[in-house]
Amino acid sequence: MLDESLTLKKLEVFLAFMKAGTLAEAAEKLNMSTVSVHRAIHSLEDGLKCPLFRQEGRLLVPLPSAQVLEERAEQVVLALDEAVKATRETAGIFSNQFKLGALYSLTLNTVPRLIAGLKLRKGDLNIELTLDSNELLFRKLRALELDAVLVSLEPGFRDDDCTVLPLFSDEVLLAVPADSDLDSGQAQDLADFRDQTFVTLTRGFATYRDSFVAFERAGFEPNVVMEVSDIFSLISMVSAGVGFALLPRRVEAVFENKIRLLPLKGIEDIRQNIAMVCLASRERDPRILNCIAECRAYAREHGADA
Template identity: 55%
Template sequence: MLIDEELTLKKLETFLAFMRSGNLGRAAAELSTSAVSVHRAIHSLESALRCPLFKHEGRQLIPLESAYVLEKKARQLIQDAEQMVRQTREAAGFYAERFRLGALYSLTVKTVPKLVMGLKLRRSELNIDLTLGSNVDLLQRLKNHELEAILVSLDESAADPACEQLPLFSDDIFLAVPTDSPFAEQQEVDLADLADSTFITLTQGFATHRDGARVFQQAGFEPKVAMQVNDIFTLLSMVSSGVGFALLPGRIAAVYENRVRLIPLQARYRLQQHIGVVFLKAREREPNLLALLAECRMYSRQALAAYDQEDRSGAEHSG
């Protein structure tokens, strides 16, 4: 049996509102529409079903047995439809109570906790799933709709025509050495002096691996790599134990701060990472994503203000 095209979920919702209230005016008020529209929807349902639902007693509509049967089945149908929409959106990653965020390991020191706390204040009902990985891995997960947004380095690996970017802050690359290293007390280091030293790096795909390779190229040598690791905290542990040196971003300075020193590179080797949030253009109007972007803009303003304050403080001391 073909279902008449006049039989719609919207009309069933209108019918259920009338059955709850028993009055055209109250049903219209509940639906923010007119009593005429409610009456028209009910009449259209009768036409689509090809049977009466009500009898008229003066200006009142009195439900027939058919109306009570339809009420029971329509209520279940609406519940099933709502569940269908919710589960479909959840499978696609659009479920309103869940937000899947990806980030670089190094951003969990400060940036991710601050953004997550701010996002929870804006949307307290939100459950946030955090996935950590490399630039390349996180971008692939984003494009596969496994993540709603990612916090990564805004280099060429994060550039994609299907994505939008919002910058957060910039971070310098430093030489990481153990506190007992001869380099630990230097104000800055000439990387060329370490051509014979042993280094530890992240694996390929991480922004810091690629940036480190560029710095070594500028210094004119291929580093002796003792080992490659998959996260920045393992790398820091290796540096603190004296296994080798590393090139790392300044944002991880607070980790192992009593055992690892970050030494500025000479100006000719200096390189910055530009950190930001990346998301799919197709999702830019989602409420949860908009809340994250608002929090990111606030974070960016605060980071810029702190940077300006450091600049002024440095100028005063040098003066």
């Protein structure tokens, strides 16, 4: 067992003295007094129970034992530094690896622009993107598997463990095939579609949640013929005529050749509030601070109150 007097601080003082050669130069480098440096070296000798130096006038001359300790102590300090760095990187803290989570639909516009902005702010940032449902993204955030997530928040969302930065608000519309003869300029009553078939995302997605709030308000249980696990498959099913769906407006510009989005009466307040969320305990992480700054810029451009 190591003697309690053998500390990392004393080894660092010892190494500084060995490089400097004099107590005065070591003290200046360490911002300590010469007395403190001398005391640390003497205490180290007591802990090792062997001499490291011989006194020649006012000078301390290293013995072979000091030279051996210098070589091995440098290895210890280097190994400890690498251990600390590896530990932090494994925990995702203060590394160049940034793990961002997002909803599938946000990859159409929001995610590429945010990633491009982040790369301009910090070119050496290695961004790993995870696409998943609202529910699973939150779960991975709390498990420290993700650094920040781009999700849809329910009205009145509040969690003291999280820092939230609103990005924009998106309305929910009825998705029909591009060749549908329904009038795009006229608001539809969802109740009129009670006899139609629908396709939805699986449980846990924000669009699944919003769809069933709208169905409940319209007073009917939809005939869901298929559930899919990503919004791109959902759009393909609507385009092929498998069924109608409720989708956020942000998908319209990209898929206007496959589907049309029609406004619905009485659900104008059902909106997807898109926000960046990170754990409050980690918001001072430099990588997350860069993400917050980029999200603020994006929110200002899109009119959200950041």
